[in-house]
Amino acid sequence: SSGxxxxxxxxxxxxxxxxHTKRVLAFYKQNFxxxxxxxxxxxxxxxxxxxxxxxxxxxQIKKYFNSDxxxxxxxxxxxxxxxxxxxxxxxxxILKKFPRHKCGHENAALEAAECFxxxxxxxxxxxxxxxxxxxxxxxxxxxxxxxxxxYISGSTLYLESPSYQKRKKYRLxxxxxxxx
Numbered sequence: 266s267s268g269x270x271x272x273x274x275x276x277x278x279x280x281x282x283x284x285h286t287k288r289v290l291a292f293y294k295q296n297f298x299x300x301x302x303x304x305x306x307x308x309x310x311x312x313x314x315x316x317x318x319x320x321x322x323x324x325q326i327k328k329y330f331n332s333d334x335x336x337x338x339x340x341x342x343x344x345x346x347x348x349x350x351x352x353x354x355x356x357x358x359i360l361k362k363f364p365r366h367k368c369g370h371e372n373a374a375l376e377a378a379e380c381f382x383x384x385x386x387x388x389x390x391x392x393x394x395x396x397x398x399x400x401x402x403x404x405x406x407x408x409x410x411x412x413x414x415x416y417i418s419g420s421t422l423y424l425e426s427p428s429y430q431k432r433k434k435y436r437l438x439x440x441x442x443x444x445x
Contacts (some may be wrong), residue, residue, distance in 0.1 A: 269355040286329060286424050297411035299392045302333035307363060308377040309346040310398035310418065312356040318420035324361060329422045339368040342379035385412055
């Protein structure tokens with residue numbers, strides 16, 4: 266153990282993704298008052314993709330954000346995975362590791378997508394970053410300002426940039442945080 270980070274030198278693609286993430290987080294900090302620790306709300310589809318891509322979610326998300334994070338889920342997301350049966354048991358075990366955020370649906374659980382939509386509301390006042398593979402949920406969340414969407418492609422994590430139309434509509438620019 267010579268004290269040298271085994272990750273360095275980083276591959277060019279990884280450096281590009283880390284810079285992208287830093288830029289996107291700076292955008293949300295500046296324009297929507299996001300603060301550390303970032304709250305990442307995870308659903309079962311994201312855990313399933315992580316399992317399929319052999320990704321250690323906690324470790325990889327910490328490395329990807331390079332910031333204080335808090336990965337959370339909801340009772341509804343856990344219940345949905347449980348009801349899907351043995352085929353989703355691995356994803357359910359991963360999701361159970363994360364703290365549950367009170368969603369208010371403990372007695373009458375909703376589908377995870379509906380639960381997340383209710384938690385986001387109209388303005389994402391709790392500053393959640395949503396980690397999901399559900400394309401319908403992703404489409405819906407893209408229409409709401411101030412909702413970062415995270416997904417997995419293959420075995421790589423991605424944090425979406427806010428769309429050009431959204432930045433233009435709200436007259437916001439993607440910026441580089443010079444304080445970090």
